Amino acid sequence: MANTGSVRVRLAPSPTGTLHIGTARTAVFNWLFAQRHGGQFLLRIEDTDRERSKPEFTANILEGLQWLGLAWDGEPVVQSERIGAHRAAIGQLLASGHAYRCYASEAELQEMRERQAAGNKPPRYDNRHRDLTPDQEQAYIAEGRQATVRFRIDDAASIGWTDLVRGPMRWAGADLGGDMVIARRAPAATIGDPLYNLVVVVDDAAMAISHVIRGEDHIANTAKQILLYEALGLAMPVFAHTPLILNKEGKKLSKRDGVTSVADFRAQGYSAAALANYMTLLGWSPPEGMGERFCLGEAAAMFDFDRVNKAGARFDWDKLNWLNGQVLHDLEPGQLLDQLQPLWAGEGWLDQAQDQEDQVWRESLCALIGPSLVTLRDGLDQARPFFRRPELSEAALVQLQTAGAQDALQALLALLVDGPLTLEQAQELLAKAVTAAGVKKGVLMKSLRAALLGSLQGPDLLSTWLLLQPSGEAAARIRRSL
Numbered sequence: 001m002a003n004t005g006s007v008r009v010r011l012a013p014s015p016t017g018t019l020h021i022g023t024a025r026t027a028v029f030n031w032l033f034a035q036r037h038g039g040q041f042l043l044r045i046e047d048t049d050r051e052r053s054k055p056e057f058t059a060n061i062l063e064g065l066q067w068l069g070l071a072w073d074g075e076p077v078v079q080s081e082r083i084g085a086h087r088a089a090i091g092q093l094l095a096s097g098h099a100y101r102c103y104a105s106e107a108e109l110q111e112m113r114e115r116q117a118a119g120n121k122p123p124r125y126d127n128r129h130r131d132l133t134p135d136q137e138q139a140y141i142a143e144g145r146q147a148t149v150r151f152r153i154d155d156a157a158s159i160g161w162t163d164l165v166r167g168p169m170r171w172a173g174a175d176l177g178g179d180m181v182i183a184r185r186a187p188a189a190t191i192g193d194p195l196y197n198l199v200v201v202v203d204d205a206a207m208a209i210s211h212v213i214r215g216e217d218h219i220a221n222t223a224k225q226i227l228l229y230e231a232l233g234l235a236m237p238v239f240a241h242t243p244l245i246l247n248k249e250g251k252k253l254s255k256r257d258g259v260t261s262v263a264d265f266r267a268q269g270y271s272a273a274a275l276a277n278y279m280t281l282l283g284w285s286p287p288e289g290m291g292e293r294f295c296l297g298e299a300a301a302m303f304d305f306d307r308v309n310k311a312g313a314r315f316d317w318d319k320l321n322w323l324n325g326q327v328l329h330d331l332e333p334g335q336l337l338d339q340l341q342p343l344w345a346g347e348g349w350l351d352q353a354q355d356q357e358d359q360v361w362r363e364s365l366c367a368l369i370g371p372s373l374v375t376l377r378d379g380l381d382q383a384r385p386f387f388r389r390p391e392l393s394e395a396a397l398v399q400l401q402t403a404g405a406q407d408a409l410q411a412l413l414a415l416l417v418d419g420p421l422t423l424e425q426a427q428e429l430l431a432k433a434v435t436a437a438g439v440k441k442g443v444l445m446k447s448l449r450a451a452l453l454g455s456l457q458g459p460d461l462l463s464t465w466l467l468l469q470p471s472g473e474a475a476a477r478i479r480r481s482l
Ligand code: GLU
Pocket: 011, 012, 013, 014, 046, 200, 213, 214, 218
């Protein structure tokens, strides 16, 4: 462990898309590790791909992290603002002989790759410009060729590190694709745009990052970056590579699997608490006795990499749904209302001015539907018939035509007066109507449900009635069904 100071970790998202679930899970593990060790969780926006980076993606990423409760320390570092330091490092590598200019044209490289493909060889740069003489170099410059900067990778190198997740790792220099481009093509005497592996090393060192925690798709980059740390004489962080998130078929989770961005999960009605809880379980096994349901703070108290699995983590919708349901069921009606109200308002269901009575009514509605919610979206669907009169379903129409149904509802309507009812009063009215109409209680109950909700399914019938009663809506719906 070269770096022994306090724990400093970072998330380094590229703002070329919205906050992806994989990046968010990496953020969770970084955050948990920082919390566990009383360290710092830093953010670096890797916006060096100027064409694809967009400020709205940066905004989306920051908002998503905030929503999940993953607060970061200090101001985010903006990678593009550090290009001077990146160029200086490339200059240092050129001066020390660790890097050189490669004048091979795109066409020449293309031809090389085609030849490799034809011979069934993996693509790799053949290091053809590694040892140009000054004369050869001058000749290329005279031709007007531009040059990339390449970092020498010794084929014989054996690169090792102890990964916090995967244990001892070893990588052969020969498997890294030949000398690596660290700066894009530019006029001969200049240094073009610095590239990913170089800038990450320079920035991680400048930010004094102690532990680099990122997805396992970066393992080959880590091998290359270790060579750069050595060549630049920089202190090496500890590395931890977290397992990939897989879909049901065991393939890397992608857009085709439906939602993959945090904003999508949010739009589908998942709560931040449940999603953060679930992402922690994507690769981390909580210690015995902890259970699977916890908040980030509780996980942080127990988090360590010994319990992070090497194998890919399968995305399990059932578990996420279960967790989300648990989180929603545990909310007080008032808390649930806080989360549902914006959705209801979005549908135009809420009056601007709301009084105490509205508040009580809405909380009662939350108390009624809350226990059966899986997502907040369900809280939209299930609340809808309380705000808008529903159509009568096929099954409801059939029910309303069964023997005794109409008589029973007529009898109830005749007894109904305007204004709120208590549960006892409602039960009394039902009993009287059943007697008056001479039907079974079940007939009236089923028909009343059909009349009030337009469906034979739904929440508790009496509570439903009591909620629809004060506004006169219960009577109106019964009248409609006659
Ligand atoms: N910008 C890189 C990414 O989004 C960062 C990888 C790293 O953590 O070094 O994948």
